[in-house]
Amino acid sequence: xxxxxxxxxxxxxxxxxxxxxxxxxxxxxxxxxxxxxxxxxxxxxxxxxxxxxxxxxxxxxxxxxxxxxxxxxxxxxxxxxxxxxxxxxxxxxxxxxxxxxxxxxxxxxxxxxxxxxxxxxxxxxxxxxxxxxxxxxxxxxxxxxxxxxxxxxxxxxxxxxxxxxxxxxxxxxxxxxxxxxxxxxxxxxxxxxxxxxxxxxxxxxxxxxxxxxxxxxxxxxxxxxxxxxxxxxxxxxxxxxxxxxxxxxxxxxxxxxxxxxxxxxxxxxxxxxxxxxxxxxxxxxxxxxxxxxxxxxxxxxxxxxxxxxxxxxxxxxxxxxxxxxxxxxxxxxxxxxxxxxxxxxxxxxxxxxxxxxxxxxxxxxxxxxxxxxxxxxxxxxxxxxxx
Ligand SMILES: [Fe+2]
Numbered sequence: 494x495x496x497x498x499x500x501x502x503x504x505x506x507x508x509x510x511x512x513x514x515x516x517x518x519x520x521x522x523x524x525x526x527x528x529x530x531x532x533x534x535x536x537x538x539x540x541x542x543x544x545x546x547x548x549x550x551x552x553x554x555x556x557x558x559x560x561x562x563x564x565x566x567x568x569x570x571x572x573x574x575x576x577x578x579x580x581x582x583x584x585x586x587x588x589x590x591x592x593x594x595x596x597x598x599x600x601x602x603x604x605x606x607x608x609x610x611x612x613x614x615x616x617x618x619x620x621x622x623x624x625x626x627x628x629x630x631x632x633x634x635x636x637x638x639x640x641x642x643x644x645x646x647x648x649x650x651x652x653x654x655x656x657x658x659x660x661x662x663x664x665x666x667x668x669x670x671x672x673x674x675x676x677x678x679x680x681x682x683x684x685x686x687x688x689x690x691x692x693x694x695x696x697x698x699x700x701x702x703x704x705x706x707x708x709x710x711x712x713x714x715x716x717x718x719x720x721x722x723x724x725x726x727x728x729x730x731x732x733x734x735x736x737x738x739x740x741x742x743x744x745x746x747x748x749x750x751x752x753x754x755x756x757x758x759x760x761x762x763x764x765x766x767x768x769x770x771x772x773x774x775x776x777x778x779x780x781x782x783x784x785x786x787x788x789x790x791x792x793x794x795x796x797x798x799x800x801x802x803x804x805x806x807x808x809x810x811x812x813x814x815x816x817x818x819x820x821x822x823x824x825x826x827x828x829x830x831x832x833x834x835x836x837x838x839x840x841x842x843x844x845x846x847x848x849x850x851x852x853x854x855x856x857x858x859x860x861x862x863x864x865x866x867x868x869x870x871x872x873x874x875x876x877x878x879x880x
Contacts, residue, residue: 500703502749510735513630516668517549520549520554526554541672568610587627587629589630595644631673634734634741636685639667653760653853667742685771693714697792705746710747720736721823753785757853758846765842775829775831780874789860843873
């Protein structure tokens with residue numbers, strides 16, 4: 494644990510079935526008059542989204558719908574969104590969706606109140622003026638972006654992920670309504686859930702871990718192991734949906750300890766191969782955990798215990814091996830790929846992935862130093878199905 498640490502969270506986190514209906518009141522409480530409503534085209538068509546819109550209409554709140562949000566949002570889209578926000582004279586942002594919509598909303602807010610392009614803010618804590626009030630309403634249970642001080646945006650010219658962040662970009666309010674996540678198909682439930690698990694595991698192993706992040710991370714791990722299977726098996730199982738929504742929220746709060754090698758390497762699989770974020774994290778998770786074991790063996794054993802593994806009577810090293818093995822077992826049980834070969838990725842791109850991974854903003858959050866050669870070796874393992 495480092496000697497100084499900072500814990501950032503929204504002013505209000507409202508959790509429970511039906512809380513999305515509070516949106517109109519929430520906008521009024523923040524004195525918002527013209528909402529810039531950010532979502533993606535898929536979510537915009539869902540019945541649950543219409544319900545969220547209704548809450549604004551009921552209170553006669555004007556809004557402009559912005560749906561130019563890709564699964565991996567780009568610098569061009571974000572800059573364009575900021576221009577439109579100003580043109581519409583908006584004064585508050587509402588983001589409804591997965592991490593891509595909430596990250597886009599944060600990034601649009603950065604440009605609106607600070608000028609320039611999102612490319613000017615890729616270093617952590619370089620945002621001077623706070624973003625306009627942002628109300629985040631997640632529709633997936635994974636990214637935790639509704640409570641995190643991070644955004645991930647693709648640099649389109651160089652094709653890598655920028656991670657603008659800092660306390661000036663945190664949402665003011667998070668309305669976490671598990672009913673909204675019930676519209677997710679099983680595959681998305683599984684991959685977003687694995688993303689949440691990766692946040693919690695990275696937080697536990699991080700050199701920036703602190704008592705608060707530990708509490709949220711271990712609770713999130715236990716909730717995910719308990720609820721992800723039932724949520725994938727039956728999307729209408731509201732107990733499981735609630736469990737996963739709470740897990741994603743807690744894992745998002747644990748990201749105050751930063752992400753590490755799983756994200757630093759996993760990001761490259763999305764940019765180079767177009768692999769979904771949660772799938773990429775799931776593939777890299779056991780490999781990076783195993784690599785990190787010599788740096789934080791006790792923490793990895795704690796993860797194994799939180800995942801329900803029996804470690805009594807085992808040596809620390811043997812007990813630690815149970816954690817990555819449990820992650821692989823979980824992925825297989827959910828029908829997710831565990832290797833890059835299964836994703837039909839091209840191993841020729843390993844050097845490019847490794848080059849960008851080495852300078853990824855999440856590298857400092859890894860408990861063990863990573864060299865270019867080691868990163869290349871880890872990507873190779875991801876093709877071979879070894880850890
Ligand atoms: Fe993530």
